[in-house]
Amino acid sequence: MIELRDITKIYTRGSVTFTALKDISFNINKGDYCTVVGSSGAGKSTLLNIIAGLVHPDSGNIYYNRSDIYQQKAGDLNNYRRKRLGFVFQQFYLMPYLTVAENIRLACHNKQHAGKLDFYLGKFSLSGMGNKYPSELSVGEKQRTAFIRAIISEPEMLLADEPAGNLDPGNRSVLMNLIGEYHKNGGTVILVTHDPSMSEHSNISITLEKGMIQNNTMRVPSTQK
């Protein structure tokens, strides 16, 4: 499904260069749950953004269903993000002037998606909150709203960047269960985190250090043992 080949990304600031990623190669198949673990500055977010089509690598190729996403036209790349991917961020990035329902509708591309809004609000304990603004929500409610926005268009792949970074243990557990449920329903997950304990749901665990893969493990997730 996703194939990364020799991805290298170097940032230059003035005369200083910083290699964020070096010769990264791995495959992720449909239905995989991949965790990318590493300390701050290891290149996790850069890797996720490259997969998301937001950051061009300096060298290497990334194939989605055998098509190099960075060889596509800008419109096709936008469509790839819109139709294939769902994003969960550490910050929820809810628009403060839009209601819960309107925030979620930002990710709806057709009436079918929008028609599922009530279903998801009910499923994620947000019934009756569609007309509330983000400032009126608790952290957990914001997190669930952002999660519905990520999955309402039924993306093939969920990209999560430190999704539990700002959450208390209770909300963190809820979020991980939601991601787990998305995965069980056939979704592909790529989650980057600095916390190794969050890889317990995944079947692929990649450890990054200084922009290079230190460890690439395929295993049976502990939750399925």
Added chain:
Amino acid sequence: MNALRLIIKELLYRKISSLIILFTVIIASAVSVGIYSLSKASENETRKIMREQGLNLYIFPKGTNLIDFYSANNTPCFPENYIHVLAESKTFDAVRHLTGILQVKYPDWKDHNGSSHQILLVGYKDEAMQRFLPEQEIMGTDVVKGTVQVGALVARNIPEGAQFTITGNDGRQYSFDIARRLGEGKGMIDQGVAFNLADLQMLLGMEGKINKIEALGCVCKDGRINNSRKQVQAIFADLEVTEISSIADARENQRLMMNKYGAFIIPFIIISCLLITGFLFYQNINARKYEIGLLKALGNSTGSILMMILAKAFILGLAGAVTGFFAGTLVAEYFGKEIFLFTATSIKPLWNLFWYSLLIFPVLWMLSSWIPALIASQTDAAKVLAEEY
């Protein structure tokens, strides 16, 4: 999610910034409309004032001695139909308000007491319309056939209610109703009588003849008199043009003053408002970088983000243009009453200016937001979404 709804909700959420931008459009639009309306009112006022002073160009037969023209009664004449030829000529556009005139001294007019006076007789032809030029209000003296307008000094010698009676060239007595007794200070006509041209021609046996055309010269690039003279002489080489420079100068100075005033103030205000708007849009884009990053991550194109910012500028520009138009018109009406004597009550909304405002201000405000919109559309979503906020 409907893009318009997103724009309106964002606009209402960031009320202060939106209101300041709206205010800048209103100021720019109101100042432009107000000054333009006042300058139009000033032009009309000048026209009314200048009308009292008369037309500024005299066209005579070549070789006319102007001293003789005012003192003798045998100055050269030319055919009345010259005026129609001039009015119909499409190369003749430097002169407007063509009025054919027959002006003679009448040395022996007898008043009701039988006293004899030398008076001036002036016959006015209806103003000739140059149909290929935009229509203008008539400026010439309009005397209805069968009536006369008597100057203040002549009027003193005619009892109230009496007719004006004069002996014609054929020795017969002719009587005319007095349509108007003119006030003092009207120049030479104080000691004269204004006729309809046809009446005076019949009285003097000079049918089809005039000896002067009074007109209004334009303010032209190569000098008002030169252009008028060139155009007249290209058609009738036997005519010459003289300018009454005091009237022409006053008219031109008034017009130039208003033009200069408007030419400085309007661009100054508009450019200042555009700079403020550009700065506010830039701030707005900075405040919204996470939103823009998110929209990009959700697959919105660079073009759609650019259009979203420009559409916001367009909406504010449109709302400000409408409000500013009415505010500017109200200001012009209010101050116009204080400034102008003759046209105080005739300052009305200039609707063609309204339509121009609806076009110009939204476009200008979109231009002022262009650079911030470009910056927004180039937002690096990966970078901003990775920042703490």
